[in-house]
Amino acid sequence: MRRQQEETPEYRTEIISAIRQEEAGTIQAAKLIQAGELVAFPTETVYGLGADGLNAEAVKKIFVAKGRPSDNPLIEHIAKKSDVRQLWRKIPKQAQLLMDTFWPGPLTLIAQKSDCVPDEVTAGLDTVAVRMPQNKTARALISKSGVPIAAPSANRSGRPSPTTAQHVKDDLDGRIPLIIDGGSCKYGLESTVLSLVGEPTILRPGAITREMLAALIGEVRVAESILKPMQEGETAASPGMKYLHYSPNAEVIAVLGNPEQTAKRVLALYRKAEAEGKTPEIAATEQTKPFYKGKRFVVLGDRNEPETLCASLFSALRDMDERADMILAEGIPAEDEGLAYMNRLLRAAGFHVIDASQNG
Ligand code: AMP
Ligand code: MG
Numbered sequence: 001m002r003r004q005q006e007e008t009p010e011y012r013t014e015i016i017s018a019i020r021q022e023e024a025g026t027i028q029a030a031k032l033i034q035a036g037e038l039v040a041f042p043t044e045t046v047y048g049l050g051a052d053g054l055n056a057e058a059v060k061k062i063f064v065a066k067g068r069p070s071d072n073p074l075i076e077h078i079a080k081k082s083d084v085r086q087l088w089r090k091i092p093k094q095a096q097l098l099m100d101t102f103w104p105g106p107l108t109l110i111a112q113k114s115d116c117v118p119d120e121v122t123a124g125l126d127t128v129a130v131r132m133p134q135n136k137t138a139r140a141l142i143s144k145s146g147v148p149i150a151a152p153s154a155n156r157s158g159r160p161s162p163t164t165a166q167h168v169k170d171d172l173d174g175r176i177p178l179i180i181d182g183g184s185c186k187y188g189l190e191s192t193v194l195s196l197v198g199e200p201t202i203l204r205p206g207a208i209t210r211e212m213l214a215a216l217i218g219e220v221r222v223a224e225s226i227l228k229p230m231q232e233g234e235t236a237a238s239p240g241m242k243y244l245h246y247s248p249n250a251e252v253i254a255v256l257g258n259p260e261q262t263a264k265r266v267l268a269l270y271r272k273a274e275a276e277g278k279t280p281e282i283a284a285t286e287q288t289k290p291f292y293k294g295k296r297f298v299v300l301g302d303r304n305e306p307e308t309l310c311a312s313l314f315s316a317l318r319d320m321d322e323r324a325d326m327i328l329a330e331g332i333p334a335e336d337e338g339l340a341y342m343n344r345l346l347r348a349a350g351f352h353v354i355d356a357s358q359n360g
Helices: 018-034 056-066 081-087 095-102 136-145 165-172 210-217 259-275 306-323 337-348
Strands: 014-017 039-041 048-052 075-077 107-112 127-131 149-151 178-181 192-195 201-204 251-256 280-285 297-301 326-330 353-355
Touching: 014 018, 018 039, 018 048, 018 136, 018 178, 039 136, 039 165, 048 056, 048 136, 056 149, 081 095, 081 127, 095 107, 095 210, 136 149, 165 178, 165 306, 251 259, 251 337, 259 280, 259 326, 280 306, 297 306, 306 326, 306 337
Parallel strands: 014 178, 039 178, 075 127, 107 192, 251 326, 251 353, 280 297, 280 326
Antiparallel strands: 039 048, 048 149, 075 149, 107 127, 192 201
């Protein structure tokens, strides 16, 4: 369960509907971006918190508003593919094919940065992450601003990424001037991050899967830290991997196994928690919901369609956090889009995992 912290608001945060007032909303937002202010905007992955990506002072405000560690770099968002040329020193050999196939869309590509990208965006790295979003409002905002927009997810650092304008308001009310409301995000998890510096390597899994990338460009590696915590002394390929992420205040436990094994173990944990005076809630799947009659649960989606689980995970974690102090969430095989789901779930759980296929 969550406690709201009192603080003095710096802004009266306005929300504009992209559906009713797209033109007016993006014009107003673009003026703020050009003035060095922040705007939260919808994308097809999660809501982004944007600033002029060529203005170091504006970019610094993102870190302040989010409470984000300054060594965690941002993604530059562009409105057309050719804009990548000003941001990268040169286009890596696989990049053109990837951009032609997956842009606009939920794929972020990393290459050597050019001199115009401020160090504040890249947290001092000599590489920069770039993405062209599919969301129409996001692209209209970037075009009207006339600059690349540097943006991380629009949550307070450590919280689950926001997939609605209300989530952004819950986290950043009073800390930013404007939120553009474009409804719920289609994918619900952040973009796939692929480094093209050296061997192509996935630093963060997303809706564009390893399998889809490999079918196009051949072998694609997956960074080791995706399904396990960073080890002491290990350097992060992607600095974001270092931090505790996506975490509600409630204790989260991930339970792995086939549907029946999982449901039985979840029920045992649920009863034990209640006996200890806790308020547990279950993040269930279509396959397991018949087991949970009379218990508190939400259905995230269908195990055979991992994208449905991805789309509702963050939103469900936020909702359940309002009611429960323990969240029992079902894991699925870490394949295809299941890899992105498990990457976020394991971090939300602080790697507290119970394997229900084992006895005990
Ligand atoms: P967010 O959009 O809030 O999820 O943050 C952007 C993610 O992209 C973080 O996990 C960063 O660590 C990662 N990222 C951005 N730029 C780079 C880069 N140059 N090298 C490695 N990872 C990056
Ligand atoms: Mg984030």
